[in-house]
Amino acid sequence: MSFAPRTRLSVSTFLKLSVLAALATIALKTAAWWVTDSVGLLSDAMESFVNLAAAVFALVMVTIAQAPADDDHPYGHSKAEYFSSGFEALLIVGAALAIIWTAIHRWVSPQPLQGVALGVVLSVVSSLINGVLAWAMLRAARDHDSIALEADARHLMTDVWTSVGVAGGVLLVPVTGLLWIDPLLAIVVAANILREAYGLLRRSVDGLMDRALSDREREAIAATLARLASDEVRFDHLRTRRAAGAKFCQLHMHVPGGWTLARAAAKRDEAERGLINAVGGLRVTIELLPVGQEPVGVQTTGTV
Template identity: 35%
Template sequence: MTEFETAARQAEAQGQAHKATLMRRATYASVSVAGILIVVKLAAWLLTGSVAMLSTLIDSLLDAFASLVNLFAVRQALTPPDREHRFGHGKAEPLAALAQAAFITGSAIFLLVEAGKRLYAPQPVASSDIGIGVMIFSIVLTLILVRYQRFVVRRTDSLAISADSLHYAGDVLVNIAVIVALVIVSQFDLLWVDPAFALGIAAYIVWNAWQIARGAMDMLMDRELEPEERQIIKDIVLAHPDVLSLHELKTRAAGPQKFIQLHIEMSGAMSLWRAHVVSDTVEAELQAAFPDAEILIHQDPFGIEEESSAVR
């Protein structure tokens, strides 16, 4: 192994360790925030009796569950490959995201039922000022968490952290909606507004669940990387003067890790040693662009794909 390859491997290992630390910290932060919000929202709901407040309490319970699932999923996903899981444990993340989506949908249905009951038999909302204060506190705390989560996602591409961040970003809108509902009910005595807002929040929760489930299914079904990323791969490979063509490009992602495999075509007169050097150089350049990727390159003499197609 050359000094360049050794340095690249060391830099990759350090980068992965840093990302693992960021992901763990993000899961601890989200669990802590969810716990705090559950306590304050439970107290506010008991004092106000608002079904809109109940809706945001349920949403925080969902976030706590999702954050706990993420905590264990991220720990599992970061476990190094072993004899039984040679490609690692990255798919623990989309599995956790699917569990979140299912739980969120069930809770949204419960909220729809409760809001429907209140629409049929409206009830007054008490101590709305307390509820508004709790919502403002929730918004500030949630915005701090979302900002940190997005910082982590930009550096790790973690699906589980991204899904968790989506929950909490939605919470900001939910909390604003609850404030509006409490103000309208307290100022204009329109009791139907409280359950109406709860219905809207429930619909928003279901939409979030669908977004999470769709992203998880894409990863579990080994969907290709985005076209922009595939084009970057092609540009890097074909930029090497000894690479005449490429084919059989296949990509997928499992949690924060990406998998890239392809065939590169070079002159048939090239020595095996030179072909190996070219392949290693291309791999190192791809690794620099995709630090978390596992890359597999097969070397072919130029024109072999056309010959194979002609035989078939």
């Protein structure tokens, strides 16, 4: 008996699901706020609007990132994904400031909560939707190596824990009679999502500034080059960079000047295959040079 291979959903498909989930949670959380008049639940609902805007923008950027390379963009459009995570971070900052402003007003003029049980149920249902989707998106982000998908997934997961905390706190208000718990929770939510915004902005800036590959990936590259190096062949001037899911590696390969072009090209092909096998999705550029020759203006750094 044979089984068909599991179909892997695309990044775009997951982001479309994120848009639908955001619409559903906006409806549920807005209803929860309407029923209870809780500023904590209001802050939770406002974050869902951020989720919606972020998912839509991420979908647009991922579509651009998947466009093939052209004359004006010979390295492709992968960096568009970093604009997605950066935009999401800015939206989060705006939502956090609005939440803090609303919470301060409620702190000064506290209001009793109504229909707490129903409001909490609606909030919990929305959290389940986000939680299931975020778990699936995080797995897909690793498979696709997509920072836009990972950013959206982590935002959703943060939203889940935020909702759980807010719901628990709202339940405490009628039990304790302490009305200030509600605005305090809203401020805690705002502080938490500001922390998330900082992380997303830092990753976006790193990506736009051509951050090198991870330590694990660079170690795999170094181990492969060490295995291929010999008394006749050496590698140096290794540089790596990442552009969202795209990974680039550039280096020099020095071979004896007496080698034929065919022999040198065959050795270079072996090195390229080895590097691609060591780091999935790696795009390799190797410049061939005779032993003892260095490009003008380039200083020797590391040699393998």
